[in-house]
Amino acid sequence: MSDQQMFIIQGEARLKGTLHVDGNKNAALPLIAASIVSPYPVVLKRIPQILDVQRMCEILTHMGADITIPAQDALLINTANLDPSRIHTAAWEAVRAAILFVGPIVSRFGNIAFPTPGGDVIGRRRLDTHFLTLQAMGASVDCQQNRFVVTAPPEGLHPASIFLDEASVTATENILLAAASTPGTTTLENVACEPHVQDLTDFLCQCGAQIEGRGSNRLIVHGSETLKAPDEFAIGADYIQTGAFIGIALCTQSELRISQAGTKYLKPIEIGLAKYGARFQIDGDDVIVPGNQPLRAVEDIGTSVGKLDSQPWPGFPSDMTSTAVVLATQAEGAILIHEKLYESRLFFVDKLVRMGARITLCDPHRALIIGRTELFGTKLESPDIRAGIALLTAALC
Template sequence: MGTFKIEGGHSLSGEITPQGAKNEALQILCAVLLTSEKVTIHNIPDIVDVNKLISLLEDLGVKIQKKGKGSYTFKSDDINLDYLQSDQFKQDGRGLRGSIMLVGPLLARFGKGYIPKPGGDKIGRRRLDTHFEGFIKLGAKFRYNREEYFYGVEAKELKGTYMLLDEASVTGTANILMAAVLAKGQTTIYNAACEPYLQQLCKMLNRMGAKITGVGSNLLEIEGVDSLGGTEHTMLPDMIEIGSWIGLAAMTKSELTIKNVSWDDLGQIPTTFKKLGIQLERRGDDIYIPEHKDGYEIQNYIDGSILTIADAPWPGLTPDLLSIILVVATQAKGELIIHQKMFESRLFFVDKLLDMGSKIILCDPHRAAIIGHDFKSTLKATTMTSPDIRAGVSLLIAALSAKGTSTIHNIEQIDRGYEDIDVRLRAIGAKIDRV
């Protein structure tokens, strides 16, 4: 189990460039299975979860060539479908949440898709019902081996249909979409997710020859086609990492520039941090954050009541940033309520922040009230264990702002979502070592 040693209490400075988007990568990489032609993808993040998925694709028979940092070509012209029934696949697929995204493309092109119950973060239930209900509506037969927790869908032919999703699931929408592009006839998906990464997938599929309209809305229309061709695609920067660096700059009173952020795809993120009193400035496609010498003050509502920040489907705030916002609020002037609606275990890392001296009341599994210190007292260094990707980075930000040397164990969770995070942080002045 890896460990970070962090000497906190130091200001950082300079420029940092966000990696490619993890959540986009897990969709885009699975889409290469929809064609036998070559697909080239750029800005792929070099992180554990993405590298696991690339290895899964290679074991499936996808021919993969690395062209440079973050750039690969994929050719899925000789897929080994027997691998899907192997013990090795049942083991490998279980260790990656994103493996569920393989099912839609495999079902669409080969008439069958299987997956073991996926693993990933221990942040609460993540239902797979939306995915499989969509496949069934397209004409697939569902089967489930309870002893092995092994799911499967099979169909001789998928047929377009109308469906109203029970939740605006991003991965569910993407999976159903990838199945529908090769189905016969027209498919309508209402209550579809519409976040930028899903829009990126739609644009990529359309370049491959798919016929998708309504991109960017919650009503997608897909006219099925017989086959798809190759394409070239560049992934967006990771908006969660961008939010992480904004929070880091504020907590450490650092002057930072975040490069090439794709401002137009950030949605509520800049506005939400401004509500916390954090100054940020748009400079071209960069975000400039000045040194917050006098701290930052949370805005109340117009009637004076305490601000509540909650997650919501796009264009609402992504749930992946609530852990970061919670940590940032611990040193703000004022009070904040965090309402994490989607996952019932994501706020349980606050016990580590309480050990560091923060003032947080965990109201229930979904809500926390934070009373900010206004930097009048600093967080104390401590020893912690990272429970999941986003909580891990939140604890890392807390450690970088705390006085003394902190230890974070189980940093493999952080490595799942952040590329060379210790190297990049040292480049802007952080005192962090991997041991």
């Protein structure tokens, strides 16, 4: 763990107080990329202070962007002097969201050459949809020795009617960025519609694009090559972080208030946690989790074992699957968790088994958990960010 932090956690304690939710990481990264669609400065607010944000900023500054930090959770970004030929290879290869720079750069500058982006290994995360959508707008894509070159035709990208072959969040954001800065009307179907995609849509509309269908899987984008970024834009709450905090409260039998929680986006999480008999209360934009809740896996009607599936929005979020597994270890009864999106998401459960959990990994996508189990301490390493918060939750039990 040479460049990673180590935490020593003493569990079995009741928690109390208020937790404050950060801005949505999955909204912050595409909005940093979106600063490219306009040569005007923009202040992005409620930006979480995480490594992926730092790496995205490193990529931009290496290309000549001017980035300052006017407040603790804000970024002032000016891409007027951007030079996309100056790719920071190490930073690009370290963050999956680097792919989001491709759409706006090709639209504004006509060409980009870049290495394969990195990020958490939670399963096969193909790039095909990114390239297929850009090709539909006239771009050419060439791949040689793990480097990609994407080039717009001499006249620039053109509007198109595009049906995504999968509802990929980042591919939706990439083509949305390209379409918004391309004159004409582009129709996008089978797009992702997660809250962070909605945040990006709102930002682009404030830049001057006209986008119909916000929050749906069909967007009609009336683009413009003269977009102007708003002076400032605040991103929404990280509802996944809210869900993780709720999971911590439930596993430790603690009463907690979670402030600025993004409550309008919590219904899928609320329905998922009901599979354990869990509940929480809404107070404005805060969540109150009552303490001492008896957790019990709820059987599905007509069967003996309940089932929780991850799904694209507005279903139960894949990013909550790891927390859901830990919750299942603290609930009486059995539940089958089916992670439908990523085949490596569940590959951290062996660490919970080392802590005493009773988990059978049926296949890469399904795990059967039998609770309730008293977990005990051991030394663990987290394979990805969502597994990390899940293991932290388990350690607090």
